[in-house]
Amino acid sequence: MADSASSSLFTAPSLNKSSLSWTVPLSSAFGVTAVSLPRRSNRRQQRFLVFAMDAKPTVLVAEKLGEAGLKLLKDFANVDCSYNLSPEELCTKISLCDALIVRSGTKVSREVFESSGGRLKVVGRAGVGIDNVDLAAATEHGCLVVNAPTANTVAAAEHGIALLTAMARNIAQADASIKSGKWQRNKYVGVSLVGKTLAVMGFGKVGSEVARRAKGLGMHVIAHDPYAPADRARAIGVDLVSFDEAIATADFVSLHMPLTPSTSKILNDENFAKMKKGVRIVNVARGGVIDEEALVKALDAGIVAQAALDVFMVEPPPQDSKLVQHENVTATPHLGASTMEAQEGVAIEIAEAVVGALKGELAATAVNAPMVPAEVLTELKPFVVLAEKLGRLAVQLVAGGSGVKSIKVTYGSARAPDDLDTRLLRAMITKGLIEPISCVFVNLVNADFTAKQRGLRISEERILLDGSPESPLEFIQVQIANVESRFASSISELGEIKVEGRVKDGVPHLTKVGSFDVDVSLEGSIILCRQVDQPGMIGKVGSILGEDGVNVSFMSVGRIAPRNQAVMAIGVDDPPSKETLKKIGEIPAIEEFVFLKL
Numbered sequence: 001m002a003d004s005a006s007s008s009l010f011t012a013p014s015l016n017k018s019s020l021s022w023t024v025p026l027s028s029a030f031g032v033t034a035v036s037l038p039r040r041s042n043r044r045q046q047r048f049l050v051f052a053m054d055a056k057p058t059v060l061v062a063e064k065l066g067e068a069g070l071k072l073l074k075d076f077a078n079v080d081c082s083y084n085l086s087p088e089e090l091c092t093k094i095s096l097c098d099a100l101i102v103r104s105g106t107k108v109s110r111e112v113f114e115s116s117g118g119r120l121k122v123v124g125r126a127g128v129g130i131d132n133v134d135l136a137a138a139t140e141h142g143c144l145v146v147n148a149p150t151a152n153t154v155a156a157a158e159h160g161i162a163l164l165t166a167m168a169r170n171i172a173q174a175d176a177s178i179k180s181g182k183w184q185r186n187k188y189v190g191v192s193l194v195g196k197t198l199a200v201m202g203f204g205k206v207g208s209e210v211a212r213r214a215k216g217l218g219m220h221v222i223a224h225d226p227y228a229p230a231d232r233a234r235a236i237g238v239d240l241v242s243f244d245e246a247i248a249t250a251d252f253v254s255l256h257m258p259l260t261p262s263t264s265k266i267l268n269d270e271n272f273a274k275m276k277k278g279v280r281i282v283n284v285a286r287g288g289v290i291d292e293e294a295l296v297k298a299l300d301a302g303i304v305a306q307a308a309l310d311v312f313m314v315e316p317p318p319q320d321s322k323l324v325q326h327e328n329v330t331a332t333p334h335l336g337a338s339t340m341e342a343q344e345g346v347a348i349e350i351a352e353a354v355v356g357a358l359k360g361e362l363a364a365t366a367v368n369a370p371m372v373p374a375e376v377l378t379e380l381k382p383f384v385v386l387a388e389k390l391g392r393l394a395v396q397l398v399a400g401g402s403g404v405k406s407i408k409v410t411y412g413s414a415r416a417p418d419d420l421d422t423r424l425l426r427a428m429i430t431k432g433l434i435e436p437i438s439c440v441f442v443n444l445v446n447a448d449f450t451a452k453q454r455g456l457r458i459s460e461e462r463i464l465l466d467g468s469p470e471s472p473l474e475f476i477q478v479q480i481a482n483v484e485s486r487f488a489s490s491i492s493e494l495g496e497i498k499v500e501g502r503v504k505d506g507v508p509h510l511t512k513v514g515s516f517d518v519d520v521s522l523e524g525s526i527i528l529c530r531q532v533d534q535p536g537m538i539g540k541v542g543s544i545l546g547e548d549g550v551n552v553s554f555m556s557v558g559r560i561a562p563r564n565q566a567v568m569a570i571g572v573d574d575p576p577s578k579e580t581l582k583k584i585g586e587i588p589a590i591e592e593f594v595f596l597k598l
């Protein structure tokens with residue numbers, strides 16, 4: 001008989017408690033006798049990024065942030081505004097912080113995550129570009145990265161247009177000249193914009209706002225963006241063209257793509273050579289998308305007549321930078337997002353995202369975690385709880401809790417496969433599978449990474465069911481292959497540990513163990529017993545638990561046939577003592593039993 005009174009290995013990490021009340025399940029399934037017993041009320045909130053924090057969290061604001069955002073943060077957390085930290089100072093401070101907020105001036109490197117000792121849960125980028133954050137390291141450390149992608153769009157577009165017009169009319173050079181006592185009307189003859197072709201490279205938020213404004217200036221606007229929908233471009237009268245066509249036909253090129261491995265130094269010797277002689281370049285995206293040495297050469301050769309740059313490969317650029325000092329270059333110190341309005345907006349956007357994330361909510365602007373629309377989340381909530389608990393149960397059934405490599409998850413749903421986003425469910429099953437047998441903290445951010453690192457192969461299958469697709473799912477089944485079980489009855493006909501669950505009245509239930517149908521709500525802890533089906537078993541087990549003061553919330557018996565073998569599932573609010581479990585095991589009709597913590 002398998003003893004199962006253990007074990008601290010299976011202690012569940014604490015969940016934050018509050019709202020979302022549960023209804024008492026009163027149900028029965030085919031082949032299942034369900035006995036509903038009085039139960040203590042239990043209130044529990046499911047959080048998707050369970051960041052258990054007992055005290056007020058601490059947020060380190062490492063670059064200047066608008067007042068409105070600071071206020072939002074201070075209402076919820078201790079806020080430490082420390083600007084101009086050296087990389088070493090940042091690494092020292094970070095171990096005392098739950099969240100970090102930066103702009104583009106702070107490098108959030110792998111060392112920062114490593115130095116945090118696991119405390120850093122959220123990095124907020126108060127702006128769009130996240131090229132200064134080591135996303136792979138953040139994900140590996142289960143740290144959510146959120147940004148504020150919309151509040152500075154207009155400011156950046158306005159700055160692009162300001163640079164475009166200032167460059168065309170030599171405003172900065174003429175201003176410097178007049179301030180030095182000169183009056184050089186002939187030297188600063190500009191070029192007109194009307195009728196000229198502007199190539200917008202990267203037709204996203206900023207690029208399309210630049211395009212809209214340039215149309216208003218009478219320019220002919222074309223755009224290159226491999227991922228932009230043609231109808232969005234058409235709607236504002238912009239033709240989407242290939243990269244080569246864009247750079248070869250443009251009088252002005254304005255850069256608006258992110259810095260990625262494929263856009264790094266995209267304007268280089270080879271591509272400058274393909275441009276019209278006398279082309280003018282604007283860059284408010286990222287310095288790294290231009291090969292700066294190549295640009296200096298192209299300016300010297302007159303291929304590029306002028307450049308207007310807000311961003312640089314190294315910021316601030318060296319004082320003797322040939323590029324910045326070039327007489328045909330207009331430069332600003334990364335001011336694209338720097339308007340009063342944009343900074344207030346960005347500060348509020350990022351503060352809300354960081355506070356939400358610290359509360360465990362899924363962030364709409366998550367950069368390294370799936371973004372799940374609010375309405376989908378509401379629908380999926382009970383299934384998310386079910387998913388984690390099934391993972392938790394399944395792994396506890398494995399003998400020794402180890403050797404788990406191959407997991408199959410089956411989702412039964414009447415919805416079309418495209419209507420069911422399973423990333424969240426898979427992440428929660430992974431959390432349930434890994435946390436009880438390790439000290440790794442798994443969340444939505446690092447679930448796939450952690451599973452891969454531990455060599456877990458999680459395959460997913462969807463079964464399309466007949467019927468009304470009102471609910472997103474009918475059942476979730478978790479199977480673990482090639483392992484021994486601590487409870488032989490949990491092995492299915494196919495030789496795998498199998499548990500299956502459903503949501504009933506908003507409450508997750510365990511509905512199948514191996515080949516046995518059961519019905520027990522997934523709360524507290526569960527005792528599974530295999531027994532010879534006979535009268536009085538429920539009473540016997542119930543009274544042993546009662547003597548130990550253990551409250552039974554639910555019991556159900558699934559049997560193959562009357563008087564044959566049966567599996568009894570007993571839900572208990574508190575863990576019974578070892579002695580009590582031993583007494584249950586000593587009931588002669590009980591062939592095996594297991595105690596599982598949820």
Ligand SMILES: NC(=O)c1ccc[n+]([C@@H]2O[C@H](COP(=O)([O-])OP(=O)(O)OC[C@H]3O[C@@H](n4cnc5c(N)ncnc54)[C@H](O)[C@@H]3O)[C@@H](O)[C@H]2O)c1
Pocket residue numbers: 128129130149152153156201202203204205206207224225226227228256257258259262263284285286310311334335336337338
């Ligand atoms: N100077 C500033 O202060 C400032 C302010 C805001 C944004 N930015 C920068 O501007 C850039 C754009 O920001 P956004 O908010 O519009 O981002 P966005 O994500 O809305 O748009 C970027 C667009 O670039 C496109 N793209 C990706 N790879 C491309 C490629 N190889 N060629 C062409 N297009 C490509 C994407 O499809 C997307 O449509 C980012 O680099 C951001 O960091 C700078």
Ligand SMILES: O=C(O)[C@H](O)COP(=O)(O)O
Pocket residue numbers: 103104105126127128129130152334335336337338
């Ligand atoms: O990517 C961005 O949002 C801009 O480059 C703005 O950066 P900043 O917040 O450092 O001004």
